Amino acid sequence: MRRAVCPGSFDPITNGHLDIIGRASKLYDVVHVAVMINQSKKGLFTVEERIELIREATADYGNVEVESFHGLLVDFCKQRDIPAIVKGLRAVSDFDYELQMAQMNNGLTGVETLFVPTNPTYSFLSSSLVKEVAAWGGDVAHLLPPHVHRALTERLGER
Numbered sequence: 001m002r003r004a005v006c007p008g009s010f011d012p013i014t015n016g017h018l019d020i021i022g023r024a025s026k027l028y029d030v031v032h033v034a035v036m037i038n039q040s041k042k043g044l045f046t047v048e049e050r051i052e053l054i055r056e057a058t059a060d061y062g063n064v065e066v067e068s069f070h071g072l073l074v075d076f077c078k079q080r081d082i083p084a085i086v087k088g089l090r091a092v093s094d095f096d097y098e099l100q101m102a103q104m105n106n107g108l109t110g111v112e113t114l115f116v117p118t119n120p121t122y123s124f125l126s127s128s129l130v131k132e133v134a135a136w137g138g139d140v141a142h143l144l145p146p147h148v149h150r151a152l153t154e155r156l157g158e159r
Contacts, residue, residue: 002027004084004114007034007073010050011043012148013057014130016122020088023116025061032082033058037070044131044155057145074109085113090123131156 006021010033024031035050045053047068058064069076073085085105087098095115102113118125125143134140134152141149 001029003030003032003080003082004028004086005032005034005073005077005080005082006086007036007069007076009036009038009041009043009127010054011045011127012050012130012144012152013054014122014125014127014148015143015145016088016090016118016125017127018057018145019119019122020086020116021058021064022061024086025058025063028084028086029063031061031064031086032076032080033064033066034073034076035066035068037068039070045151049151053145053148053151056147072108074105074111077111078109083111085111087113087115088118089115090118090125135159 004024006024008017010017021031021033033054035047035054037047043050051066051068054066058066077083077085089095089098098115105111105113130140130143131152135156140152144152
């Protein structure tokens with residue numbers, strides 16, 4: 001069985017993330033979406049909320065499993081016998097950092113990293129940017145799945 005992982009914080013998941021996950025789901029039998037737990041950062045959504053939002057957004061794919069992880073991504077991969085990491089690249093500026101990570105991960109455990117160029121429609125998109133624009137009242141509905149947009153609007157309204 002061909003397995004891969006798409007890691008990230010997904011706070012919240014965007015259409016850009018879904019583009020990469022969806023494309024990976026056509027290439028692999030199982031795609032694990034690994035939601036990173038970063039104790040030093042306070043996310044807008046809890047890890048559990050992010051997992052639920054991602055599960056709903058990827059339900060139609062049929063071969064996506066969503067769970068959290070902390071620590072080294074290569075350990076997550078080793079525990080689940082996942083030989084490949086799929087990462088989206090938005091711009092050349094992403095490549096330098098991601099290449100270093102890919103080489104380190106491969107050197108540690110032999111896990112391969114595959115870079116997928118993002119759809120140009122989403123090349124500027126990040127969760128941080130979406131949250132910032134939404135917090136200032138900008139329309140980000142076209143950048144998120146509808147249920148994620150609703151959750152984001154509700155959460156920002158609570159603040």
